[in-house]
Amino acid sequence: MSGKSILVVEDNLETRELLAYNLKNAGYAVRLAGDGLKALELATRARPDLVLLDVMLPGGMDGLEICRRLKQDERTRGVPVIMLTALGDEVDRIVGLELGAEDYVPKPFSPRELLLRIKAVLRRSGSAAAAAEDGFREAGLVIDFAAHSVSVDGEAVALTSTEHKVLRELVRSKGRVLQRERLLDTVWDTDFDGTSRTVDTHMRRLRAKLGPYAEWVETVRGVGYRFKPLPIPAKEPQHR
Template structure:
């Protein structure tokens, strides 16, 4: 895990320094910014392996930063952990629906946070198992190593989470994937009561699949299945 890069975007100086200290002592290279606009620009130049993003930031807030990261072709692959004092359910749901990979509520345990960071980085580095490098059918092509979806010859821009979801559905095609299973495998954790974030990501994935959207079938009351 040494030399992996983390960008901290946090406006509270003491929290920012605490994060920098703990991350550095765990072998990470750390860059830090105190506002959203600066954090977004630093992400482009620093190209971190993960972003720790506070929600309540001056100017551009954390949700807006997350949205722009996940819409950017050069940044969308970077995992994001939302770090905030706001613990209400709606804030967690919004963060996850924007593409955040995890959500940690302050006050937090630095040890637990480090474990979550390592789990997300490990998951991001994993290659899809028991799959070919490229899967193709009709006008749909998925390059698992390049993390690239092509629809009728045109590349479709997926966030890292959307691509993980697509990979899970395609590699398990023909089988029903429950929402709980998808939360556990795609997000690498279980968000109690947040199954609606799976529905949101599936809806966005279908939009990007275009004419092949119907290949992701809804199994009412259970979950989803990619047509075999």
Template sequence: MSAHKILVIEDHKDTRELLKYNLASAGFDIAAAEDGQSGISLAEAFKPEIILLDLMMPGMDGLEVCRHLKSTPELSRIPVIMLTAKGEEIDKIVGLELGADDYVVKPFSPRELVLRIKAVLRRSGTPEPNAPKLWEREGLRIDFEAHQVDIDDEEVTLTATEFKLLTVLISGAGKVQTRDNLLDTVWDTHFEGYSRTVDTHVRRLRQKLGPYADWIETVRGVGYRFKA
């Protein structure tokens, strides 16, 4: 089996070299860029399976890079993990709204980063065991094996995390999914502060579902439920 391809976009040389070393040691195939524009060009050429993106970069910052990636059809499905500093809470939320799949706060351990990468790769891989191969209701059609969502015969692009979130909600239709349960099953994490990440992804998923947004119901103080 060939190694998973990861693109690192990080302007700080020491951090970039450390990431390259640790990820290569973990068995990944690594490419790296030192700024946003070259990172986009490298994404087009290298075709990574996941992108690690530093938020704070001179010139074209991480949010601009993320916005460009998610608005470019051939790049939009590549999962993005943002690398953030502790004080950048608003940037994390904005990044998630733009379509990033996850974030890791600096300083982080190599082990933590590898776990986050593997979790995102799982979300973009095989469907949930309890999910049907094909699910349809009114104008909403989901092909779980192809990772494709159609709304009124128009394909809608979801990130790997958004697709996993929708899969989990539909697989448990009619049942309340607490934020903690969603963190366990979608993000594979118990990290403090991630409940806000759940809310951000649900809000973004509802926007993409358009006329079917209200099929994801909010259970106040608990979590979310997909209408049975």
């Protein structure tokens, strides 16, 4: 038994029961919701390990809106989300990933493929969460969140408290796009009257301090930012 809990949000009764059957047989604890309000209530009452979320839902709150709310809520923001989308509906898939969903599965889906996707997402999210709590180390970039320290190629870099918070949000969501609005909500106080320019200004300062790793903080035009480590070209040996 996996011991992991999955919240299934699907309005079609037949599909919901099929999902529950396969997930329970795979050892997952399953909770079911047929609409957005019920889904948010269940997710905040007892945090699931993963949310399986249909895009098309009744009641005026679709899956994309639920995903947005889950990722903005401190209680559920770290819960991985897999979107169930109509076959060929590329727009929903792109928007879902931009909102923070970890993966998507088109309908009609293969139960075996779905279980493999769920297993992979849970494995990645578990590793990323554990790593983000401690810090990050790759190539010459070393981040220790507990000690509030950052070094670039062995040289200590002084970051402000806000820059540390921004960097932590990026690392915790490595590979996923963070909207400017979400960064404003999570990094700055709720009473802070800032704009997207505030985020952009801090990103420029952060990049300047990261030196050769500045490009790891990627701008996603019209949406926000993503932490995406890239290969660093090897330095050419100096000839005397």
